[in-house]
Amino acid sequence: MRIGILGYGNLGKGVESAVRQNNDMELTCIITRRDPKSIKPQTDGVAVISVDEIEKAKDFVDVLVLCGGSATDLPIQTPEFAKCFNVIDSFDTHAKIPQHFANVDAAAKENGHIALISCGWDPGMFSILRLYGSAVLPEGNDYTFWGKGVSQGHSDAIRRVKGVKNGKQYTIPVDEALKSVRNGENPTLTTRQKHTRECFVVAEDGADLNQIENDIKTMPNYFDEYDTTVHFITEEEFLKNHAGIPHGGFVFRSGVTGLNKENKHVIEYSLKLDSNPEFTSSVILAFARAIFRMKHEGVTGCKTVFDIAPAYLSPLSGEELRAHML
Amino acid sequence: MRIGILGYGNLGKGVESAVRQNNDMELTCIITRRDPKSIKPQTDGVAVISVDEIEKAKDFVDVLVLCGGSATDLPIQTPEFAKCFNVIDSFDTHAKIPQHFANVDAAAKENGHIALISCGWDPGMFSILRLYGSAVLPEGNDYTFWGKGVSQGHSDAIRRVKGVKNGKQYTIPVDEALKSVRNGENPTLTTRQKHTRECFVVAEDGADLNQIENDIKTMPNYFDEYDTTVHFITEEEFLKNHAGIPHGGFVFRSGVTGLNKENKHVIEYSLKLDSNPEFTSSVILAFARAIFRMKHEGVTGCKTVFDIAPAYLSPLSGEELRAHML
Secondary structure, three states, X not given: OEEXXXXXXXXXXXXXXXXXXXOOOEEEEEXXXXXXXXXXXXXXXXXXXXHHHHHHHHXXXXXXXXXXXXXXXXXXXXXHHOXXXXXXXXXXXXXHHHHHHHXXXXXHHHOOOEEEOOOOEOOEHHHHXXXXXXXXXXXXXXXXXXXXXXXXHHHHHHHOOOOEEEEEEEEEEOHHHHHHHHOOOOOOOOHHXXXXXXXXXXXXXXXXXXXXXXXXXXXXXXXXXXXXXEEEOOHHXXXXXXXXXXXXXXXXXXXXXXXXXXXXXXXXXXXXXXXXXXXXXHHHHHHHHHHHHHHHOOOOEEEOHHXXXXXXXXXXXXXXXXXXXX | OEEEEEOOOHHHHHHHHHHOOOOOOEEEEEEEOOOHHHOOOOOOOOEEEEHHHHHHHHHHOOEEEEOOOOOOOHHHHHHHHOOOOOEEOOOOOHHHHHHHXXXXXXXXXXXXXXXXOOOOXXXXXXXXXXXXXXHHOOOEEEEEEEOOEEOHHHHHHHHOOOOEEEEEEEEEEOHHHHHHHHXXXXXXXXXXXXXXXXXXXXXXXXXXXXXXXXXXXXXXXXXOOOEEEEXXXXXXXXXXXXXXXXXXXXXXXXXXXXXXXXXXXXXXXXXXXXXXXXHHHHHHHHHHHHHHHHHHOOOOEEEOHHHOOHHHHOOOOHHHHHHHOO
16 A cells, blocks of 8 residues: 655654554655655655656556645545545544535545545544443443643643743543543533643743743633643753654543443443544554455445544454454 | 344344334244243234244234354254345354354345344444454454453353352453553563453351362363462342353454554543343344345345444434534
């Protein structure tokens, strides 16, 4: 399978390194909006192509991985490039998924390609676990917690505050809430009861620290509904201890069975990830394998992780899976 | 969807109660090897039919759930009844799955039916999680732990020991092993390091308790490779505290990513079940829905949980799933 990458940021670099861990895959090209000469791939023999000449890549890419952002890149790019390629993206604006699906589906079908949108861990693996949980325990409650991990959006928001030089925000699930769900207590949880937010801030020289702290804690949509902690640290400490992009989270399904609903069951799925973009890339490549195979079977149009039978994700054959993994 | 049950033991009763939690399903008949008059269903209007007259059920069963045992029932029943019905079983003798699959596949294909074998939680949900884990993190290790829960096979083994009137065995994962795996330490674990076995025994009057304890702890295959604890309790205590059939367990995938494999990731899936047979039944019904739909699309032959796209399990439409669960 020949993989192409569009966009060489954290996610694109994650795809590049993940390709090396999959023997049936090869990275053939990186497509960029920047000057191709400015891109230095870590892999030998990879073509770097300007997005303006993307059609050149058609003959040597089986699946194109779109590594742009959900706000402005993917709504345009995924339907556009589904015309020329089999594509996969990690579109994560939950509310806009139906529209995105429709756009990509039309473009892919019309041109005989297959596409898969909203791949990664949430949406992605977490979505799959929510679906399995609710199908298996129809009477019950879902809970999703995120963290401990870095929220890019909230870190960006901190950095826009006056007097802030650098900042990083960690989303942290509240322990008592996790325990209650895990015990099958089916709690009703407010936003504040589910997560706390912890911020590490490097202030500009002479900045008003009280003002910064207040501006962060009262920021609408981002922080005002949460218990937020703000730590001021030095640039040195920031670079030393907060360079990574860890993340993770939990999906629970808590339900009952029995003639009198007397038996409780708790399903828990959790991720603890040192690198959010590298894990996301790894999920994307497994699903890239799946859609490549489905394309060979004649499937076209837009798919989501819900539409992919697990066997398609593995390089092992059906016989091998049944013998060793069932 | 009209559901039939073959075998009205713990699993069959679990299917009966689970049908009530799925609005698109109806239990139409119970097929039994016993005298049909001896079966008292908990559901009104259910036909009770002798297995000798099973053909009578053909016209009012869409999927037949086979609730027999893996040792002697299912290897015969599943291929046999796949000739007349769409069937689903929970065959769990891992080593014999390939042969069972081949037998069922031939019978189902020849007669235009669909079948799904080895459904439940292990094999079943745990298998799916092992597959997803290894596909997403190709460089890593799998760990499966069972418990805390009742092992039927080990409880049966205890009850065969001389002087034992009644007994129950709990399989318990070792906490230190769980913690080590959860920390991404990728330990190599012996059988003894993974699980302990705890036995609750009601002895016959005048039995030699030391002999019983020794016979259990040294029993080959069942106990000799484990640290085993034996508690002697009264019949009263046994009935009061050990009537349930709880179970559960953990599936981990622990792997690395990055150009230098510098980032660790841990995926954990766990189940905490008050009733093993009721949860197994609930999983079976979700997959019964899936194969019923796939049959309508023209699919025949034997499938496993690996072959079923998650969307088929849910009563919700593709649009609803994308809008609310992705």
